[in-house]
Amino acid sequence: MSTLMLIGSFAVFLALGTPVALAFLAASVVFLLYAGFPVSVAAQAMIGGVSNTTLLAVPLYILAGELMNNGGITRRLFDFAETAMGHVRGGLGHVNVLASIIFSGISGSSSADAAGLGRVEIEAMRKAGYRPEFAAAITAASSTIGPIIPPSIHLVLYAAIAEVGVDYLFLAGVLPGLIMGLSLMIAIYFLVETGREKCPTGHWRGMAHFGRALWRAILPITAPLVIVGGILSGVFTPTEAGVVAVLYVCAVGLALGDLRFDGIREALSRTIRSSAVVLLILAAAQAFAWGLTIEKVPEAIAGGLLSISDNQSVALAIILVLLIVLGLFESASANLVIVTPILMPIAATLGIDPVHLGVVVVLALTIGVITPPVGMSLFIVADISQVSVNRISRAMLPYVAALIGALIIITYMPDVVLFLPRLFGYGG
Numbered sequence: 001m002s003t004l005m006l007i008g009s010f011a012v013f014l015a016l017g018t019p020v021a022l023a024f025l026a027a028s029v030v031f032l033l034y035a036g037f038p039v040s041v042a043a044q045a046m047i048g049g050v051s052n053t054t055l056l057a058v059p060l061y062i063l064a065g066e067l068m069n070n071g072g073i074t075r076r077l078f079d080f081a082e083t084a085m086g087h088v089r090g091g092l093g094h095v096n097v098l099a100s101i102i103f104s105g106i107s108g109s110s111s112a113d114a115a116g117l118g119r120v121e122i123e124a125m126r127k128a129g130y131r132p133e134f135a136a137a138i139t140a141a142s143s144t145i146g147p148i149i150p151p152s153i154h155l156v157l158y159a160a161i162a163e164v165g166v167d168y169l170f171l172a173g174v175l176p177g178l179i180m181g182l183s184l185m186i187a188i189y190f191l192v193e194t195g196r197e198k199c200p201t202g203h204w205r206g207m208a209h210f211g212r213a214l215w216r217a218i219l220p221i222t223a224p225l226v227i228v229g230g231i232l233s234g235v236f237t238p239t240e241a242g243v244v245a246v247l248y249v250c251a252v253g254l255a256l257g258d259l260r261f262d263g264i265r266e267a268l269s270r271t272i273r274s275s276a277v278v279l280l281i282l283a284a285a286q287a288f289a290w291g292l293t294i295e296k297v298p299e300a301i302a303g304g305l306l307s308i309s310d311n312q313s314v315a316l317a318i319i320l321v322l323l324i325v326l327g328l329f330e331s332a333s334a335n336l337v338i339v340t341p342i343l344m345p346i347a348a349t350l351g352i353d354p355v356h357l358g359v360v361v362v363l364a365l366t367i368g369v370i371t372p373p374v375g376m377s378l379f380i381v382a383d384i385s386q387v388s389v390n391r392i393s394r395a396m397l398p399y400v401a402a403l404i405g406a407l408i409i410i411t412y413m414p415d416v417v418l419f420l421p422r423l424f425g426y427g428g
Contacts, residue, residue, distance in 0.1 A: 002031060002034060002035045002291075002295055003292075003295040003297060005030060005031055005034045005035075006027055006028070006030070006031040006288070006291045006292070006295065007027075009026070009027040009030040009031070010023055010024065010027035010288065013026050013027055020281060020284075020330060020331065020334050021277075021280045021281045021283075021284040021285075021334075022284070024281070024284035024285045024287065024288040024334070025042065025046075025284040025287060025288075027288060027291075028042045028045075028284070028287040028288050028290070028291055029042055031291045032291070035291075035294075041287075041290065042287040042290075043287075045286045045287040045289075045290040046283040046284060046286055046287050047283075048286065049282055049283045049285070049286025049287070049289075049337075050279050050282055050283045050286075052160040053239060054156055054159055054160045054166060054238070054239055055156065055157070055160055055279065055282070056239050056242065057151070057153075057156045057166075057238060057239045057241070057242040058153050058156055058157070058275060058278055058279065059242075059271055059272075059274075059275035059279075060239075060242025060243060060245065060246055061107060061108045061109065061151050061152075061153050061156075061242050061245060062107075062109060062112065062153065062270075062271045062274050062275055062278075063246050063267060063268070063271040064106055064107055064242070064245040064246050064248075064249050065103075065106065065107025065108070065109050065112030065113075065116065066112060066116075066266075066267035066268075066270045066271050066274075067246065067249045067250060067253060067259065067263070067264070067267045068103070068106060068107060068112075068116065068220070068249055068253075069112065069115065069116025069117070069267070070253075070259065070263030070264070070266055070267045072253065072256065072258025072259070073220045073249065073252060073253060073256075073258065074099075074103065074116050074117045074120055075120055076216050076217040076220055076256075077099050077102050077103055077117070077217055077220050077221070078095070078099045078117065078120045078121060078124065079213055079216065079217065080102075080213045080214060080216070080217035080221065081095045081096075081098040081099040081102065082095045082124070082202070082213075083205065083209060083210050083213035083214075084098065084210065084213075085098055086201075086202035087201060087202050087203055087204040087205075088201070089189065089192060089199070089201055090185065090188040090189055090192050090199050090201070091128070091130075091199040091200055091201040091202060092121070092124060092125045092128055092130060092135075092199070092200075093125075093130075093134070093138050093185075093188040093192075093197075093199055094185050094188060095121075096121045096125070096135075096138050096139055096142050097138070097142045097145075097181050097184045097185055097188075098181070099117055099121065099142075100113055100117060100142035100143060100145050100146070100181070101142075101145055101149065101177065101178070101181045102220075102221060102224070103116075103117050103146070104145045104146040104148070104149035104177060105149055105150070105151075105223065105224025105227070105228070106151075106220075106223045106224060106227070106245060106249065107146060108146055108147065108149075108150070108151040108152040108153045108154075108155075108156075109146050109147070109153055109274075110143040110144055110146040110147055110366065110369050110376070110377050111143075111274070111369075111376055111377065111380060112146065113142070113143040113145075113146045113377075114139065114140060114143040114376075114377040114380040114381055114384075115380050115384070117139075117143075118139040118140070118143065118377075118380065118381050118384055119384050121135070121139050122135045122136060122139055122381065122384055122385050125139075126385075128200050128202075129198075129200050130198075130199065130200065131197070131198070131395075132385050132386075132387045133387055133391050133392055133394070133395035134197055134199075134395055135385060136381045136382065136384075136385040136387050136392045136395070137381075137392050137395035137396045137399060138184070138188065138399060139381050139384075139385075140369075140370045140375075140377045140378050140380075140381045140392065140396065141184055141370055141396060141399035141400070141402075141403065142181070142184060143369070143370070143377045143381075144180065144363075144366045144367065144369060144370060144377070144403060145177050145180050145181055147332065147362055147363075147366045148173045148176050148177040148180060148359065148362065148363055148366070149173055149174060149177030149178075149224075150169075150170030150171070150173050150174065150224075150227070150228055150231075151170060151227060151228075151238065151241060151242070151245065152169075152170065152173055152362070153278070154332055154333065154336060154362045154365075154366065155169045155170060155173055155358060155359075155362055156238070157278075157282065157333060157336050157337070158336060158340060158358040158361065158362060159358070161336070161337060161340045161341065162340055162344055162354055162357075162358060164354050164355055164358060165355075165426075166237075166238035166239075167231050167232070167237075167238055167424075168355050168421040168424075168426045169355055169358050169359070170228065170231060170238060171232070171420040171421045171423075171424060171426075172355050172356070172358070172359050172417045172418060172420065172421050173359055173362075174228075174420055175416050175417065175419060175420065176359050176363065176406070176410045176416065176417055179406045179409060179410065179416070180363070180403060180406045182406075183402040183403060183405055183406040184399055184402050184403070186402065187398045187399055187401070187402040190398070191398060219252045219255070219256070220252060223245070223248055223249065223252070226244065226248060227241050227244060227245050227248075230244060232424060250264075278333050281331065281333050281334050281337070282333065282337055285334055285337035285338060286337065288338070289337060289338060289341055292338070292341070292342075293341065297342070298341055298342040298344075298345060299345065301342050301346075302342070302345045302346045302349065305318060305319075305346060306346070306349060306350075310349075310350070312350045312351065312352065313412065315346065315350055316352070316360075316411055316412070319343065319346070319360075319364075320360075320364055320407065320408075320411060323335075323339065323361060323364035323365055324364055324367060324368070324404075326339065326365065326368070327364065327365045327366070327367055327368020327369075327371070328368055328371055328372075328373070328374070329368075329373070329374060330368075330374065331368075331369075331374065331376065332362070332365040332366050332368060332369060335365050335368075336361065336362070336365060339361065339365075340361065343357060343361065344357075352414075353414060353418060353428050355417070355418060355421055355426065355428075356414045356417045356418055359410060359417050360407070360410060360411050360417075363403075363406075363407050363410060364407055367400065367403055367404065367407070370396055370399070370400065371393070371396075371400065372389060372393055378392060378393070378396070
């Protein structure tokens with residue numbers, strides 16, 4: 001009955017339109033009062049949930065992304081990507097994906113990609129004659145690469161909850177992120193070849209123009225190499241890499257003359273709001289997760305899943321379906337806090353590597369940012385492009401299918417995920 005009170009009250013609060021963090025907290029308080037526990041347990045769980053020093057990286061990576069958007073770096077990245085791939089069949093669709101891959105190596109946030117780089121991408125694609133729905137859909141879809149390619153805010157959250165090394169998780173996200181980008185490019189190529197999309201293709205402007213675009217973007221492009229290289233070489237930790245990312249982006253923006261005081265102030269303001277949302281959800285969800293743990297809900301779910309099948313492939317298929325469905329109705333951050341403690345014992349029983357599981361879970365939940373009814377990137381690009389969510393959602397279907405295809409590859413080919421971590425000493 002206590003379990004029903006916990007989960008049922010949470011569902012009721014959500015149905016009433018309560019913000020998810022407050023719904024987690026209110027449901028936890030209802031449970032504690034009903035079960036006879038002191039309410040102070042909720043406060044203790046919340047404090048404990050955000051006391052992990054690894055979480056210091058979250059606001060830092062958010063700030064790095066915001067500074068890029070306010071410092072003109074995103075424009076330089078897009079111009080370089082356009083010079084490199086604008087002449088390929090599929091045109092600015094491929095450019096959109098490539099720019100997001102590079103941007104992801106600094107920000108680690110789908111929202112920062114969609115809001116900052118997305119504004120540049122959609123404007124350029126509309127001026128070039130692309131359908132607004134296509135421009136908005138591929139912009140939102142490519143933003144999902146942000147939480148996978150390091151540094152990733154969601155992988156930091158998973159590491160803190162699952163107690164897995166962030167450095168190995170970052171390494172594990174590199175190849176899956178590239179597979180996601182390749183899958184989206186294949187989808188674009190298919191749409192162009194079948195005549196479903198008309199993509200105006202530019203012409204190759206020569207090596208001189210390419211060299212100038214590369215020179216203008218060389219400092220932003222090398223940022224991911226500095227961040228990831230420093231982590232792998234042991235110069236700094238993944239958390240310290242957040243500080244390096246912020247300082248590097250600031251230095252580049254100031255050196256190029258694109259970053260002003262007003263831009264820094266706006267970036268700090270946005271970072272404070274975004275960080276507060278993420279960490280409040282994380283803290284409140286920890287109180288909710290405490291109730292689930294006390295009621296042995298993870299063990300019950302694990303037992304129920306294993307009673308259906310103890311075959312790893314079948315269990316993974318069930319997990320994927322559940323994660324994708326959850327992603328439709330709640331943010332990836334909130335879902336991550338809830339499902340990670342539930343999935344860890346299942347993974348241990350089935351012999352699923354925790355680093356591999358982390359990439360799979362984050363990718364599956366991230367697909368929810370581009371699907372209604374709560375997809376954050378979907379609503380961001382709808383606002384930027386002034387195209388209705390319904391029209392973008394229809395145009396999004398091929399890219400959702402492509403991302404699910406990438407998810408299946410990453411799920412059932414763990415060596416792809418674990419290749420780089422093992423190369424750098426990960427033993428599982």
